[in-house]
Amino acid sequence: ALVSGASMAQGTYPDRTITLVVPYAAGGPTDTVARLVAEPMAKALGQQVIIENMGGASGTIGAGQVARAEPDGYTLMLHTSAQATNDLFYDKLAYGSREAFQPLGVVSHTPMTLVGRKDLPPGTAAEALDHIRESGDGVAFGNAGVGGPSYLCGLLIENRLGTPMVMVPYAGTGPALTDLLGGQIDLICEQATNTIGHIRSGAVKAYAVTSAERMPALPDLPTLAEVGLEGFETTVWLGLYGPRDMPQPVVDKVVAALQSALQDPLVTERFAELATTPAAPDEATPEGLKATQEAEVAKWKDLIEASGLKAD
Numbered sequence: 001a002l003v004s005g006a007s008m009a010q011g012t013y014p015d016r017t018i019t020l021v022v023p024y025a026a027g028g029p030t031d032t033v034a035r036l037v038a039e040p041m042a043k044a045l046g047q048q049v050i051i052e053n054m055g056g057a058s059g060t061i062g063a064g065q066v067a068r069a070e071p072d073g074y075t076l077m078l079h080t081s082a083q084a085t086n087d088l089f090y091d092k093l094a095y096g097s098r099e100a101f102q103p104l105g106v107v108s109h110t111p112m113t114l115v116g117r118k119d120l121p122p123g124t125a126a127e128a129l130d131h132i133r134e135s136g137d138g139v140a141f142g143n144a145g146v147g148g149p150s151y152l153c154g155l156l157i158e159n160r161l162g163t164p165m166v167m168v169p170y171a172g173t174g175p176a177l178t179d180l181l182g183g184q185i186d187l188i189c190e191q192a193t194n195t196i197g198h199i200r201s202g203a204v205k206a207y208a209v210t211s212a213e214r215m216p217a218l219p220d221l222p223t224l225a226e227v228g229l230e231g232f233e234t235t236v237w238l239g240l241y242g243p244r245d246m247p248q249p250v251v252d253k254v255v256a257a258l259q260s261a262l263q264d265p266l267v268t269e270r271f272a273e274l275a276t277t278p279a280a281p282d283e284a285t286p287e288g289l290k291a292t293q294e295a296e297v298a299k300w301k302d303l304i305e306a307s308g309l310k311a312d
């Protein structure tokens with residue numbers, strides 16, 4: 001029988017290096033998680049997995065590249081819950097986040113923390129909110145660009161307090177945190193993955209967590225809901241994607257590699273140190289990621305549309 005090139009290729013997948021695109025700058029939480037899972041995934045797949053950072057505009061630049069890549073399993077992407085919210089902010093996205101990709105699985109969940117530069121005057125979360133209320137136009141709030149969780153968190157705070165801040169976009173929250181540590185900006189909402197070490201060492205001022213519950217790893221930090229922003233809740237998930245139309249056998253191999261990576265003690269131990277929760281086995285599947293993304297769209301759609309806010 002004739003064996004087509006495509007099916008032969010699927011049988012030998014992977015026979016060369018796989019690129020995992022991180023649509024954010026190096027040093028951010030997505031980059032950190034990508035580097036942690038790439039190693040055991042590479043082991044499971046028997047090929048190298050290299051990280052390529054393509055930051056900017058809430059991950060839409062990198063995601064646009066991946067949407068146009070060959071769906072052969074050699075280009076994958078780790079994105080955030082921005083995959084659900086970017087479409088609501090950008091009218092001119094060159095791709096649809098729900099149509100252009102093959103979801104492969106949820107990778108992790110993490111709460112965000114509201115942190116300030118070390119010498120920002122407010123000492124508590126309530127004082128930080130007062131400070132924004134009184135002088136939001138003097139507060140430089142770093143984020144990864146209009147659309148994603150680090151931006152959405154700031155937007156929600158602005159909406160609830162009725163005071164705009166100065167939104168400062170970066171190619172990812174990694175460089176935003178670097179500038180916060182350097183005192184160039186005042187505040188960020190950043191995934192605990194990236195802030196927990198700096199919170200513990202006192203390099204940043206931690207004000208609050210943005211999840212509905214306090215974080216077990218930082219039990220003294222109040223939720224924003226506790227200090228007056230009733231119902232405030234943002235947490236972030238990271239998901240593994242490829243371009244749409246990936247052959248099923250390739251999808252299956254990547255998902256199996258993800259599943260085994262999430263059980264690797266090197267990953268689970270490091271995630272625990274970084275207050276990051278690995279996805280449950282049934283979430284770390286194409287159906288799991290699709291459902292998670294749809295639920296996230298439903299959660300924000302009305303609020304974002306009603307805000308009338310758009311990216312350029």
Ligand code: MLT
Nearest residue numbers: 024028030148150172173
């Ligand atoms: C990043 O990796 O830079 C962040 O995940 C971006 C974000 O939280 O918006």
